[in-house]
Amino acid sequence: ETQDSGGVGKPVLRESLSSAKGASVPPNETQDSGGVGKPVLRESLRSDEVSCLASATKGGIWLCTNDGLTHWDPHNGFHTLTTADGLPSNQTRSFCESPDGTEWLTTFDSPLSIGKADHFRVFLPRSGPALPRSISAIQCAQDNSVWVGSDSGLFHIQNGDVRQFTTVDGLLDNSVFALAAGPYGSIWAGTRTGINRYRPMPGGRGEFSTYSTKDGLSHSSVLALYVDHEGTLWAGTKNGLDQFTDGNVTPYTLHEGMPDNNAGPVIEDAACRPKGDPRRSEERRVGKECR
DSSP: OBOOTTSOSSOBOSSOOBTTTBOOOOOSOOOOTTSOSSOOOOSOOSOSOEEEEEEOTTSSEEEEETTEEEEEETTTEEEEEOGGGTOSOSOEEEEEEOTTSOEEEEESSSOOEEEETTEEEEOOOSBSOOOOSOEEEEEEOTTSOEEEEETTEEEEEETTEEEEEOGGGTOSOSOEEEEEEOGGGOEEEEETTEEEEEEEOGGGOEEEEEEOGGGTOSOSOEEEEEEOTTOOEEEEETTEEEEEETTEEEEEOGGGTOSOSSOOOOOOOGGGSOTTOTTSOSSOOTTOOOO
16 A cells, blocks of 8 residues: 555555455566566466465465465465365365464365475364364464354364354354454454454453444455554455554545455555564565555
């Protein structure tokens, strides 16, 4: 995003994402003659149907497509993993990496998989309820646990043990479409009736808070969630992209430059991350600023 010419008002969305046709990604480009500019992308996406975007621990981003799991970084371009590399299916749906390097993957027709170094196997819980096959989202946490969103509620996996949360526990709806990790072990969950935030409490307990159209959400059905490095929550809905800042909601739609009002998935430009973050890009795009 860049500020408008007056430096005041809503950011101008120069590049954005849309779930209607996938994610907007840089096209194949070459460096200019002076050696400054965008890197050479040696490959391209195998599919333009993108269902997830996730930061890679070693830099770049992961993209879930219907023809494999693709990693992109500014130096090596695109590299796609498929069933030939051990994926349970090419129709990947959600992916995340834990800080310890554990990889979690879900596809449209296979159960939750766990892996290391891109080698996956079906995850088998040590205790707790069985996970459903219809998993919509997964989110890795800083403590190496993982959250799972499905049409059977919200699940938390820690050290192989599974805990389930449903409307009985305070979840708005048992259909969880999107997840985002917040500070202090909290998790944001996007459902078909709004957003929940779960905060863990001492003794293994926790509490849910809710956000809906009554609080300014542009649509009750939340398709994507993302928390940026400043702690700002971004929510992609069927009616645009909502920015939650200090209790205020700023919507972005076709009018502000979105390619489509069905917003999602969402990820932060690596160049905008704070110094010291291994996911920060070393090269800022020419003419593009974070704020």
